[in-house]
Amino acid sequence: DVKVTQSSRYLVKRTGEKVFLECVQDMDHENMFWYRQDPGLGLRLIYFSYDVKMKEKGDIPEGYSVSREKKERFSLILESASTNQTSMYLCASSLSYLMNTEAFFGQGTRLTVV
Amino acid sequence: GESVGLHLPTLSVQEGDNSIINCAYSNSASDYFIWYKQESGKGPQFIIDIRSNMDKRQGQRVTVLLNKTVKHLSLQIAATQPGDSAVYFCAENPNTDKLIFGTGTRLQVFP
Numbered sequence: 337d338v339k340v341t342q343s344s345r346y347l348v349k350r351t352g353e354k355v356f357l358e359c360v361q362d363m364d365h366e367n368m369f370w371y372r373q374d375p376g377l378g379l380r381l382i383y384f385s386y387d388v389k390m391k392e393k394g395d396i397p398e399g400y401s402v403s404r405e406k407k408e409r410f411s412l413i414l415e416s417a418s419t420n421q422t423s424m425y426l427c428a429s430s431l432s433y434l435m436n437t438e439a440f441f442g443q444g445t446r447l448t449v450v
Numbered sequence: 451g452e453s454v455g456l457h458l459p460t461l462s463v464q465e466g467d468n469s470i471i472n473c474a475y476s477n478s479a480s481d482y483f484i485w486y487k488q489e490s491g492k493g494p495q496f497i498i499d500i501r502s503n504m505d506k507r508q509g510q511r512v513t514v515l516l517n518k519t520v521k522h523l524s525l526q527i528a529a530t531q532p533g534d535s536a537v538y539f540c541a542e543n544p545n546t547d548k549l550i551f552g553t554g555t556r557l558q559v560f561p
Contacts, residue, residue, distance in 0.1 A: 340493075369548070376458070378539065378553035379494075394548065426493055438484055439541075439549060441493035 339363070342427050342442040349449050355414040357445050359427030366431065368410035369439065370394075370402060373424040385410055417449045458537060460556040469527040471555045473540030478521060480542040484549070485514060485525045489536045497525070497538075527557075535559045 343358035361368065369384040371394075381394030383402040391402050399421060403411045410429075414421055424446050428439040463469045475483065481502040486494035500507045500514045500523075507514050513526040523540050537556050541549040 371551075376553065379551040381548055384548060428493075438496040438499060440496070441486075443493045444491075 340442040357412040361429040365429035369428040473523040475542040477544035482543040
């Protein structure tokens with residue numbers, strides 16, 4: 337079974353802190369994605385990557401950056417956390433560049449910024 | 451508790467009944483569709499997918515129907531069980547490199 341693992345289930349950070357969310361997948365997938373999930377808004381794509389050291393902005397990249405130094409690992413970085421970044425963050429990976437295969441999700445990280 | 455289900459449309463069904471969850475998608479160029487299930491406190495899990503050259507696809511207790519004319523997707527769950535209680539999302543791929551997700555429907559199963 338594909339496994340996508342996010343490093344933390346729950347995080348509480350202070351406004352202005354630099355926050356790292358880590359994601360690892362074990363199926364040699366090309367594509368990795370970071371979403372945030374908020375009530376009534378569904379899943380919104382922050383950033384995605386289709387190869388090592390490659391990244392593309394999603395729909396809501398402001399306030400975030402990403403890093404993909406190794407194929408299996410995709411990190412989301414909040415440069416200076418703000419309270420409006422309190423959310424559930426979901427990492428996903430998929431095999432095909434064109435996303436014509438299913439995406440496998442991690443269990444989510446619930447981030448609270450105080 | 452998990453707050454992702456707040457403000458979502460909710461479908462309440464009795465255990466043993468069939469459930470039908472509907473989704474309107476936005477892009478007529480979309481050629482691949484997926485249904486995901488998200489239980490409280492967990493990430494979304496793949497249920498079933500369908501490509502645009504099909505109208506219907508069946509899995510174990512689930513059927514997805516695709517109507518391209520009206521851009522409508524539905525998920526049918528037969529003999530709904532308490533373990534089916536979750537938020538269900540449809541997703542479409544408009545022939546690009548990313549999925550577009552719907553906002554979800556909460557399914558509540560009562561005895």
